Amino acid sequence: MSDESHSPRAAVRTAAVIPAAGRGVRLGPGAPKALRALNGTPMLIHAVRAMAASRAVSLVVVVAPPDGAPEVRSLLDAHALPERTEFVVVPGGETRQESVKLGLDALPDGYDIVLVHDAARPLVPVDTVDSVVEAVREGAVAVVPALPLADTVKEVEPAEGAPEPVVATPVRARLRAVQTPQGFDRKALVHAHETVTEDVTDDASMIEQLGGTVVVVPGHEEAFKVTRPLDLVLAEAVLARRRANDGF
Numbered sequence: 333m334s335d336e337s338h339s340p341r342a343a344v345r346t347a348a349v350i351p352a353a354g355r356g357v358r359l360g361p362g363a364p365k366a367l368r369a370l371n372g373t374p375m376l377i378h379a380v381r382a383m384a385a386s387r388a389v390s391l392v393v394v395v396a397p398p399d400g401a402p403e404v405r406s407l408l409d410a411h412a413l414p415e416r417t418e419f420v421v422v423p424g425g426e427t428r429q430e431s432v433k434l435g436l437d438a439l440p441d442g443y444d445i446v447l448v449h450d451a452a453r454p455l456v457p458v459d460t461v462d463s464v465v466e467a468v469r470e471g472a473v474a475v476v477p478a479l480p481l482a483d484t485v486k487e488v489e490p491a492e493g494a495p496e497p498v499v500a501t502p503v504r505a506r507l508r509a510v511q512t513p514q515g516f517d518r519k520a521l522v523h524a525h526e527t528v529t530e531d532v533t534d535d536a537s538m539i540e541q542l543g544g545t546v547v548v549v550p551g552h553e554e555a556f557k558v559t560r561p562l563d564l565v566l567a568e569a570v571l572a573r574r575r576a577n578d579g580f
């Protein structure tokens with residue numbers, strides 16, 4: 333997609349907020365997850381490049397670990413990034429939700445579409461980013477990329493240290509595993525972050541809670557979230573496959 337698109341909101345500017353302030357507890361001991369290397373390059377840099385690869389995105393706000401903003405600024409300065417994109421770094425908060433809110437607070441005027449993208453999804457392809465932006469440009473208030481599930485999902489009654497009774501089996505064909513970047517009309521997302529106080533696991537659920545419509549576009553298997561140690565192995569394998577296929 334290019335900025336010559338004929339979407340109703342094609343001229344509207346798009347910013348990406350990248351929450352990168354998490355510790356990465358499930359990945360095990362070490363540096364904050366976003367700063368850990370994938371094939372020698374910090375995961376965050378991969379994620380920033382993935383957003384900046386979209387010609388629609390002209391500003392990237394990185395939400396750094398609370399005491400890590402100077403280090404993240406230095407990292408951005410030390411890596412090659414597209415010159416047409418502006419980069420801002422702000423310190424994050426205790427939860428993902430707080431971190432996204434701090435990123436939104438740092439957005440200057442003039443950006444009416446916002447993507448929120450996990451630093452922990454460093455390998456999302458640019459076509460996925462572009463299709464999210466395109467759907468918001470076409471008029472959607474909130475857009476999520478998602479994939480059908482491979483596993484059957486059970487709802488259980490959580491029970492610590494005991495077998496958990498199953499209470500329901502949702503129809504798998506109606507379920508989607510949701511990724512990022514999630515794309516939003518900026519005003520709607522800011523309003524949602526100012527209004528919803530309950531903890532949620534993604535930004536789109538805040539829009540849902542306020543009665544807004546969220547739509548799904550196809551996600552991508554390479555947009556998986558690096559969460560546990562095995563995901564690092566998979567991410568490096570994806571990078572190796574890209575190098576072999578594309579020569580970079």
Ligand SMILES: Nc1ccn([C@@H]2O[C@H](COP(=O)(O)OP(=O)(O)OP(=O)(O)O)[C@@H](O)[C@H]2O)c(=O)n1
Nearest residue numbers: 351352353354355356357358426427431451452
């Ligand atoms: N206080 C927080 C917590 C999470 N995140 C970000 O939100 C994204 C998704 O979170 P997750 O994958 O859960 O990362 P962590 O919180 O680091 O992982 P864990 O729960 O294993 O500690 C990540 O890019 C992470 O850096 C954030 O910006 N601020």
Ligand SMILES: C[C@](O)(CO)[C@H](O)COP(=O)(O)O
Nearest residue numbers: 428450510511512533534557
């Ligand atoms: C936003 C998200 O990536 C969508 O799948 C996910 O909900 C983040 O969850 P986490 O537990 O904060 O990693």
